[in-house]
Amino acid sequence: MADTYTLKEHLWKKLENGPFTMVGLSDGNSHFEPLTAQLDKDQVDTIWFFIGKNNRLAKGGPAAVNFVSKGQDFFASLSGHATVDNNPAMIDKLWSNQVEAWFPGGKADPNLALLRFDIAEAELWEADVSLIGQLKMLFGGTIGPDEAGSHAVVSDTTI
Template sequence: MNSIDKQQEETNRKNLVGPEAIDKIRSLIDKSGSCFFVTHANLNGSHQSRPMAVQKTDDAGNVWFLSAKDSVKNMELEQNTNVTLYFQGSSYSDFLELNGHAEVSYDKERIKELWDPTIKTWFTEGVDDPRISVIRFIPDSGYYWDNKHGNAIAGIKILLSMISGKTMDDSIEGNLNL
């Protein structure tokens, strides 16, 4: 790798820690709204993935979901609380992987706080449906891939790169440590 390539790689990498990592997490989750929720325990030892809508991301970076008490996901969390979340905010940016663990609770006040009328599709008795549980995902690390200046600038740089034959990479990525 020549010095120009190495310098480009260093400017495209920014590891984030603490509050800066939490701000990045919240920003990227807000752009996607849903994720793939991957549990690490099941009967045959493989990972299980399913789409989940995020109800809230709090100031500590915890991600909150509502789930059915009798779901396979909840049963898997009883065996192993390790979870990975994958987010994609757009086709070209706003990618996020989070690793951590999940806690399941049945806190009625939290359910009311997180409730959204569209959830009635899964919980037909509404906010008081006895099948509702709360999952709090607590991240400890992650990785993000994004662009530095927004999708419009990144798109222009891609076009200019195609025309000029010169790299004008606008990407940025890095570790997230909480």
Template sequence: MEKEASKIKNLVNEDAIDKFKELVKHESTCLLTTNLTQLPLNTRPMAVQKVCDQGNFWFLSGSDTDKNIEISKDPRVQLFFLNTSNYEFLSVYGEATITRDRAKIDELWTDIAKAWFEKGKDDPRVTVIKVTPIEGYYWDTKSGKLVSLLKIAASAVTGKTLQEGVEGTIAVK
């Protein structure tokens, strides 16, 4: 079954970055997957500290964690965002780099991050992970979860095909 062209909206450059920021504003926790060639996939929840104006995703992480070790061997990662309250979903494939840049740690630090670092932001284990997006795909409703559920119910009753949502590729070039 071919997808309707009106439901496909590919986003690039500024539109893609705006979409990243919008989704992270609603749901800052994602699943970060490393070691993409080994099954089962190594996936864990991570809090995005920031999406910058270049479209990069920024995280704080411990230098001794599996994810840091895996990224140092293979920088390819996949991020999965699920904002079920608004029916927004995003998958981003990208390349991760790890740094100990003090200015970036200071910029990204939050009180919640203290839970993972015994000595606070001065803990020698604190690192910053930057994920630079290479390609991705998003799914989004046009009207949010409640209206979408009502439209799904109406579609089921009337037998008419649901015309809800938009999806497409997403890339920062």
């Protein structure tokens, strides 16, 4: 099994290639919604999201982020805590044309909020099915654990 640093590095690469996630509060009442992850390589235990101040996530609290990679071969379920953190330096650092498309007032848009998601735990799956496993799927065989890919639980995300 890979070490924590390698697992986080792998997750970050997958998120960079397709940053679309489902984010929700862990309050039992909220639905998850699609948001684009904003990554800061200086803060590898934090994922950022631009949201509207009126978004249901703006109240913050225990939250979760679910992610499926572009190739649908990597899955992540992250738990942690969400808070609005409108640090102007971080907004500047993460700002892009894609973000500006959602906030016509730019960085000074009165509805702009930057949601900070601090990762507490992560569960990761890599569906790296072997060639033999792929043949078994094609012809209805049973895939053994050594042919199915990998799974890791990371309960301490610090390096």
